[in-house]
Amino acid sequence: MIAEDNALLREGLVLLLSTAGIEVVAAVDNADDFLTAVAADRPDAVVVDVRLPPTFTDDGLRAAVSARKLHPGLPVLVLSSWVEDSYAAELLGDGMGGVGYLLKERVGKVDRFLDSLRRVAAGGTAMDPEVISQLLVRRKADDPMAALTAREREVLALMAEGHNNATIAERLVVSEGAVHKHIRSIFAKLGLSAEDVGHRRVLAVLAYLNA
Numbered sequence: 207m208i209a210e211d212n213a214l215l216r217e218g219l220v221l222l223l224s225t226a227g228i229e230v231v232a233a234v235d236n237a238d239d240f241l242t243a244v245a246a247d248r249p250d251a252v253v254v255d256v257r258l259p260p261t262f263t264d265d266g267l268r269a270a271v272s273a274r275k276l277h278p279g280l281p282v283l284v285l286s287s288w289v290e291d292s293y294a295a296e297l298l299g300d301g302m303g304g305v306g307y308l309l310k311e312r313v314g315k316v317d318r319f320l321d322s323l324r325r326v327a328a329g330g331t332a333m334d335p336e337v338i339s340q341l342l343v344r345r346k347a348d349d350p351m352a353a354l355t356a357r358e359r360e361v362l363a364l365m366a367e368g369h370n371n372a373t374i375a376e377r378l379v380v381s382e383g384a385v386h387k388h389i390r391s392i393f394a395k396l397g398l399s400a401e402d403v404g405h406r407r408v409l410a411v412l413a414y415l416n417a
Contacts, residue, residue: 210235
């Protein structure tokens with residue numbers, strides 16, 4: 207299900223997903239119609255623009271949160287033209303996963319967009335690298351984040367995007383063992399449980415970054 211007020215992008219998404227073999231059960235242009243459609247026929251995943259009518263502020267985001275309350279665990283992939291500070295706490299608050307946040311410019315990278323959507327639909331997390339970068343930059347100077355090395359920040363960013371250790375190792379051209387050590391160090395410095403693995407570790411890190 208798609209909620210996007212820009213007609214060109216909305217129809218483009220419908221065509222893109224249909225071509226990829228993904229059925230689009232509804233494509234609407236406002237938050238109210240989106241919630242009505244979700245209630246009528248719960249989809250396997252939804253793609254929602256943060257800013258929808260009538261106020262064009264955070265109507266889409268609030269509708270996505272409401273939809274998650276109506277259907278706990280409903281996979282939501284949020285699209286936005288820029289980074290919104292408020293989204294993470296709202297969407298990650300239930301800790302159930304199935305959440306993604308991409309800048310609209312990423313939709314043009316079809317393979318990555320489809321991979322993100324499928325990851326979210328499967329209950330995973332897909333975060334835009336720019337979102338992670340800005341969250342890191344906005345932390346206070348005396349924050350524990352400042353203790354992370356440059357390499358640990360790279361690992362953290364890839365973790366937050368939802369990648370597993372093997373993919374992180376491939377991206378950074380290091381061994382999986384090295385990635386594991388970096389992750390343990392990151393969790394220690396941020397005061398997060400070392401037992402958090404897989405999707406739970408992503409949620410923990412993102413929740414911390416957005417605290």
